[in-house]
Amino acid sequence: MFRILKFLTEYRNLVYWFILQLICFIIIINYNNHQRHEVGDNVLLLSRKMQSGRANVKKYFNLDTENQILKEENLVLHQKIEYLKSRLNYTEGILRLDSNKITAFDTSKIQKQFYTYIPCRAINNTTERNYNYITMDKGSDDGVKVGMGVISPRGIAGRVIRVTKDYSLALSMLNLNFKLSAKDSRTGNVGMYEWEGGSSRFGYIKYIPQEVEIRIGDTIVTSGYSSVFPEGFIIGVLSDNKDIKGGFYKARVALSTQFDAIQDLYIVEAKHRVVVDSLTLDLPQ
């Protein structure tokens, strides 16, 4: 303390000079629009760069896991191809049997692609809060709009709520406000996915009627009712015994997306969403 005082008295001219310069600088930034904007822009740019840089480093260290996930995804796709091939053979067989049906087939409807996917990267993501969000490096310039779904290679991840020119922000599935129509893929019964805070690996499915028998190990997928996500995208697996409350099940779901290792994502664009949603407008409640 004494030393500090001694320093201050010894260099009091310099200290006073410095204080005056500081006051001038504060005045300049507070009362001049141009200078204030220059400072503001640079701070913003710096924080963006830091976020991007951090994401890059994280990406490098996660390459192994990423590779593993891609392999798994590849495997699933191969299986799907095989399954579709067999279905195709089967259908072609039927068509060959009944050649009249070929003319009845409206090919334009088959080729209509309902969903397109915008690949993107997460540059910021939280899992530890009650309201978690994912920031992505694609924005309105790339066609992202508010309300689109976000999926990871392993499963559903969130829904876009804010869009700027180059970036977008998604409500993570790990957010108390996130709700999603989901169904048990084995029985086909529809419930509601919700998160209740806590672990980033588990969510809940609710409002499945008590009469239906659901089992541990059942796969929970999107119902396709919301027209945000395509039907049948995986959410998770029933991991825990279920509670029954007021005639409905509430069961714990082990999420298939690894939220603490989120990196490459796809934003789902549902081309028919506007049309489908417009059907339900102005209905009597």
Added chain:
Amino acid sequence: MNLTINKLAALIAGGFLFMFFQLYLVNHLILFNTAIPFIYFLFLFMLPVNIPAPVEFTIGFFMGLLVDIAGVSLGINASAIIFALGVKRLIIPFTISSGVRETGDLALSSQNFFWYFTYLLILIFVYNTVYFMLEAFSFVNFGYTLLKIVASTVYSFFINYLICVTFYKK
């Protein structure tokens, strides 16, 4: 510090005169929208050297702020003048003669011609550099900023040297 009442009164009157001419005359003598002249800082550069630094800085701060208020750039002149006064405090002790050190008076004949030339040129250049860098506040279009600095330095130096020769005789 051996300031008599007369000297002090003359100094204060000089300060007001410099501000008056700065605000009502020199501020309107801008050349080609590029070279901006200042004269008020000559008053501060030529203050007796034995005035305490905080006093000098405070006077400079308020004079700069006044010029700022008259213009449109709040704080820029004040920052530049305080910076230049800091530089003045750095170079004064090493360069003045013993005569000046005793009387504190920087009148024209107390130092040689070359000293005044470099002294004013350095301080005016420092002042203009800080001023125009703060005005631009970025390195975009740096060539134009540099042109403004050089042109204003030459212009201001010319005017200030004339004033110096005319009014700061012993």
